[in-house]
Amino acid sequence: MIEARCVNCQKRYRLKGDPEAMDFLSLPCPECGGMLEVVSGEEVLETEFLLEKPLALLFWDHPGEKTTFIKALVKLGYEVRPIKRPSLLNQWLRFNTPSLLIFVCEEEEKLDPYFKILNILPMPERRKIFVVWVTSKGKTLDPRLSYLKGIELIINTGDISRFPDILERGQRIWQDFYAPYLEIEEAVEKEF
Secondary structure (H helix, E strand, O other): OOEEEEEOOOOEEEOOOOOOOOOHHHOOOOOOOOOOEEEEOOOOOOOOOOOOOOOEEEOOOOOOOOHHHHHHHHHOOOOOEOOOOHHHHHHHHOOOOOOOEEEEEOHHHHHHHHHHHHHHOHHHHHHHOEEEEOOOOHHHHHHHHHHHHHEEEEEEEEHHHHHHHHHHHHHHHHOOOOOOHHHHHHHHHHHH
């Protein structure tokens, strides 16, 4: 782990990676865009990347009401941050793996660069990210389209007002499906 601080806003972070590799210094601060610097070992780190709640990244390219949507996510217990380009997803993966990644958009082509990033992650890390696509092109909780896109949940834009309930239901279904698999995977890892 590498400890860093933003020169501009003074926020402190723990970054994944090799302490010998200093390439992370080219990353801008996710909060203000300022430059990062290494924090010496004697200094006390105030927080681990600011977030005490699970991280939800939100890509929003839709004419609907975004503020209400974000408030619903905060009420569910997430720390919400916007992402507008794939490079920001890469940056966040370096700082803090998101629990939830939500795309509210119609064009599938806008999702492709993000999916390329997700698809090269090691499978244990990818499984930690619950990916949701809100679109009019699919039916809510459609397992076929979710499977074809390689994501966990599809929500139709007509159901966006019920997002919190649908998200919780989708996460329960996912947990029920993967829990036995994850238990076996952990048991096998312990044996080796």
